[in-house]
Amino acid sequence: MQTHEIRKRFLDHFVKAGHAEVPSASVILDDPNLLFVNAGMVQFVPFFLGARTPPWDRAVSVQKCIRTPDIDEVGITTRHNTFFQMAGNFSFGDYFKRGAIEFAWTLLTNPQDQGGYGFDPEKLWATVYLDDDEAIALWQEVAGLPLERIQRRGKADNYWSMGIPGPCGPSSEIYVDRGPEYGVDGGPEANEDRYIEIWNLVFMQNERGEGTSKEDFEILGPLPRQNIDTGMGVERVACLLQGVDNVYETDLVRPVIDLVASIAPRGYGAGNHDDDVRYRVIADHVRTAAIIIGDGISPGNDGRGYVLRRLLRRVIRSAKLLGIDTPIVGDLMACVRDAMGPSYPELVTDFDRIQRIAVAEETAFNRTLTSGSKLFSDAAGATRTAGSSVLSGTDAFTLHDTYGFPIELTLEMAAESGLSVDEEGFRGLMAEQRQRAKADAAARKHAHADLSAYRELVDAGPTEFTGFDELTSEARILGIFVDGRRVPVVAHGAEAQAADRIELVLDRTPLYAESGGQIADTGTISGTGASGAARAAVADVQKIAKTIWVHRVTVESGEFVEGDTVTAAVDAKWRHGATQGHSGTHMVHAALRQVLGPNAVQAGSLNRPGYLRFDFNWQGALSDDQKTRIEEVTNEAVEADFAVNTFNTELETAKAMGAMALFGENYPDEVRVVEIGGPFSIELCGGTHVHNSAQIGPVTILGESSVGSGVRRVEAYVGLDSFKYLAKERALMAGLASSLKVSSDEVPARVANLVERLRAAEKELDRARLASARAAAGNAAAGAESVGRVRLVAQRMAGGISAADLRSLVGDVRGKLGSDPAVVALIAEGENDTVPYVVAVNPAAQDLGVSANDLVKVLGSAVNGRGGGKADLAQGSGSGASGIDAALAAVRAELGRS
Known part of the structure; x- marks a missing residue:
């Protein structure tokens, strides 16, 4: 049975049972807790919490979901995908455990010619929460499941929540026994490779508080009503109904693998585990990337854009490790479009944009790989110069984190260069980075905004927006809120001044609420109540639940009472x-x-x-x-x-x-x-x-x-x-024309001429400065001092000398000192408060054990600098110009001890 048919049968089954079919939400929702929608119930959370009244008692959807916490593990196991489709049926205070079990069992076991999936009832198992005796009884009564095929499991497995404060409840999971060839007997508790979970029925009845794990959280109390939230993994069901071993073999994923296999020099399933993982990474990530781009995200350096960039780069990297050197992402996107278009037509209608963004990222990453290869060569050269055969974990991490260079390619290129990599050091730095990211994510996570205070107003109907036709409207105050609490009255005075936020909700308003890129109107709300005239300045207008307008105000005079008639006015100039x-x-x-x-x-x-x-x-x-x-x-x-x-x-x-x-x-x-x-x-x-x-x-x-x-x-x-x-701009141009004594039309040419002359003058000045420095260096060579066993030139050069100029000068001076042991150390105050310095040591001094690499560190310690190099030439740069004389003295002292 094809995946599109599995989706259709699920929707048809529940629509016939009175469920409203709700389209999949975008994988990007306006929710501070979620990078992407990761469960089928996310768009229904306000209904479960009682913050909003649902427009239907029961609903069904097939939701696009993305889970990214363990991207690095994708492809290693064959049960998980970054992108997956979650089919779910939902009840909002309508049916509960019995109904959920009946609906699920009927769809799973009804013959295929009667609209079901045709699973053998003898191969189905169920798990329930530890103390859920009611669910056990219902599985026996409704489904006829024997007690030995119903297992009790703990909070970590059979108590569901979103991982943050919000709706939660005990769950009952349905498993299919794939047979002894997949593992030992004993049900889901014994082996989840043989017994594969396909459906989770959550009996959403409680609200959870803060916690640190799946098991460590407080149950705050019951929800306003008992709800049902279920999730059936479409890909897993397809895997079973299509008779394949894993989700990567199903009809929507396998075509991508086959396309890659037709290009790669090494095939899929040929006995190379690493290659098979790479194939699966490509198949998984390219689907996910297509969905994310389709929902409006472009590659970037943070948030969702960074996740998308990482997915695409893992696709490209995996293709290269399979031996594919030609661009491939455009063809992969076309393959995804063809496979998934029947379920997601936007992948077809918007394909040009999706493909263009993906291919552009491939082109950019290929440039990164080229530059990364150069950086790797530099790091490898420095490693060998230092006498080591192990590329440091720091170098590998810098290549990966700063330049996007994959560790797998670093390992491969290191092996080709006769080097190994400090993988332990690299993994340690990666672990530190992940820990920081997790801590940052945890700090940002918080409970869903409590909108229950507004629920009565939301249920009463939307605010009437009159601002398309008028700038002033008479209205009635439906609700007053102070710091999120509904109050009957708010007045100018100490209490109002102390409030962080005062909000007025009106039945109608001409003031535009921020949305669609347009910021909110400013204006006033005024009225005449029992205590006299009242006036409030409107600083912001926001929407609650996309239906009611909330005016955030400062009460300037009088008082406002719920039910009062007021006049809302937009600032016309604004x-x-x-x-x-x-x-x-x-x-x-x-x-x-x-x-x-x-x-x-x-x-x-x-x-x-x-x-x-x-x-x-x-x-x-x-x-x-x-x-x-x-x-x-x-x-x-x-x-x-x-x-x-x-x-x-x-x-x-x-x-x-x-x-x-x-x-x-x-x-x-x-x-x-x-x-x-x-x-x-x-x-x-x-x-x-x-x-x-x-x-x-x-x-x-x-x-x-x-x-x-x-x-x-x-x-x-x-x-x-x-x-x-x-x-x-015109005044600026007139001023320039006046200063230059030309017409405005001639200003660009005159400015260009002046800039060219300035550049020429700067070059001439640089030449003069360098000539003067060479003369000074030559004089210094003539007056070289004897320190220890070497002749030393330790010179402070005139300001403005660059590091490149210093390298040229030390070579000149060293050449003038002949074949006797000699050392040259030059230092200067450079541009932008830098202090460049260079040390050169001739062969005779090196034979005595003197190293430029050692001496440059002595210089650097006195000027807050860092540097390095080889025994004959080393350089560095610092920031402490006041330490230049001390740096030169330190070099003399060091040589005097040698």
């Missing part, structure tokens, strides 16, 4: 600037796509009065011509005075019209479309906008920069801020 910024963002987006093409897709934005910032997917910096053209296209559209039209329509209709949507964003069935100039710009957007494009005013592109691999950022001023910026 709104005008905000609409200019937001509409300007749409215009710049349209101009980017016109100039660069359809692959310049939005990756994020921010707009506020007079300013906009727009991030888009693109490889490489824009040329000056491209930036100029983008600005021209934008302002041509402004001047055209396009009408700005907004309307609501169905999501699919909007997409068919060509409306742009933000990748990774979930949209409702009905969406708002903002159309500027007909086909010029059409986007899904809930923000506020100007009525005509001319109202945006001039748009001035400030610059363009990189904000991560494959993501560029354009910043611009609009309206009056744009005019002020241009006026300042």
Whole structure:
């Protein structure tokens, strides 16, 4: 049975049983606890906690999930994937244990021609929590499972939570016995390779507190109602129903392995365990990468972007270790698209963008491997120079951590160079890094925000936003919150002044709540209550549960009482600037796509009065011509005075019209479309906008920069801020023209000429400085002093001499000292408060046991420096210029002892 059919049967089974089919959420949710969605129930957490009332009593979904804590272990075992599909059925206070067991047993054991999976009931086992006698009785009654195929297990195995404060409860897991060829008898307790878990039924009934492990946490009490949360591993079921040994052999994963095997010089399953692991890493990680990119993430250096980068680099690294030297990621992405497209059509419709981002990362990493090879060669050379055959763990870790150079390649190249690697030292440094990362992650984790105080208001229905049509609205206060607690009244005075946060929830409001890159409106809320006039300044507006507007205010006078009628007003000047910024963002987006093409897709934005910032997917910096053209296209559209039209329509209709949507964003069935100039710009957007494009005013592109691999950022001023910026630039140009006594048009050429003349003068000055230094060094050679058994030149050079100049000078001086034992030590005050120094020792002095590498350390100790080299030449750099004379004296003293 194909995986797509397994998914379909699961959904059909529960839809027929009255469950609402809920689409998979993006793997990226606005949840501070999660890097990625890692369980099927994550999008339902507010319903389990009672913070929100679910729109249905029972639901079913097949959720995209990603788990990344043990990336390094992927492929070593054959049961785990980074990306997997979790099929689940959920009950919110409806059915409980009996219903969950009945639904699961029926689907698993019903014959395939009746819509089930057709598992043999005699091969199914169940585990339950230690004291869950009710579940044991139900398994016997509902499923007919004999007691010997039901096992009790402890908290670590059969009590489920998210690992943080939140919903939890005892669970019952369903296992399939794969037969004696997979291990010993005795059920899941004896062997989880033979008895493989396919479904976990969680009886979600409690709320947990803080804790340090799966077993060490406090049960705070019962949830508002008993719920069901189940998770069936689609890949594991596919493995069993397709009769293959592991998830990598299933129909959605094996095609990737076969593609790689058709290219690699060494095949899969040929008896080489390390190679088989590499094949599995590629198959697993490329699927995960495709899903992550599809949901809007690009490779980066932190957070989700870093995880994506690491996955793709492990794919590329594994391919190279299999002997594949040609680019492969583009073909792998196409293979994933073909295999998974029927279940995830966005992988097909958005394939060009997904492939382009992945291939760009491959190209960048190949450059990293090239530079890493050079760095490895330097480290290997230094190791051999030091007389060692072991590359240090520090060098290996630096190559891996700083330059992204994989340890496996370091080991392979070291062996080719006749070296080994201090793997223990490397692993120790890696362990320290992981420990720091875990500590950082633990510090950031916290319980889900407690929204239960707002639940009554959320359940009552959404706030009516009136701001599209008016800037002032009469409204009623539905709720007042002070530091997260609902109160009946708040008044100006000591108590209000001491509060960190005062919030007013109204039934309707013209003030825009921050979303879609547009920051919130500012304004006022005022009214006349029993105690007289009241006024509050609105500093921020946020959404709770995406439905109610929460106004964060400072009470300036009077008091506000729940139920009062008030007037909410937007700061008109602020709104005008905000609409200019937001509409300007749409215009710049349209101009980017016109100039660069359809692959310049939005990756994020921010707009506020007079300013906009727009991030888009693109490889490489824009040329000056491209930036100029983008600005021209934008302002041509402004001047055209396009009408700005907004309307609501169905999501699919909007997409068919060509409306742009933000990748990774979930949209409702009905969406708002903002159309500027007909086909010029059409986007899904809930923000506020100007009525005509001319109202945006001039748009001035400030610059363009990189904000991560494959993501560029354009910043611009609009309206009056744009005019002020241009006026300042004009004044600057006029000042330069006046100083240079030329017209404004001639300023660039005159400045370029001055810069060229300055560079020439600096070069001439450097030559003069070096000539003077050579003369001084020559004089020093003539006056060399005898110290111990050698002739010594220990000289403080004039300031401004570079390390490269010092290396040249010591060679000159050493050559002038003849064949008698001689040492040259030169030091100077360099640029940027540096103190470069170089030591040269001729062969006769080396025969006496004198080493430049030793002497350079003596110099460095006096000037807070570090350095090294060989016996004949060594150099370093410090930062303590006040210690130069002491450094030279220390060299004399050292030689005097030799």
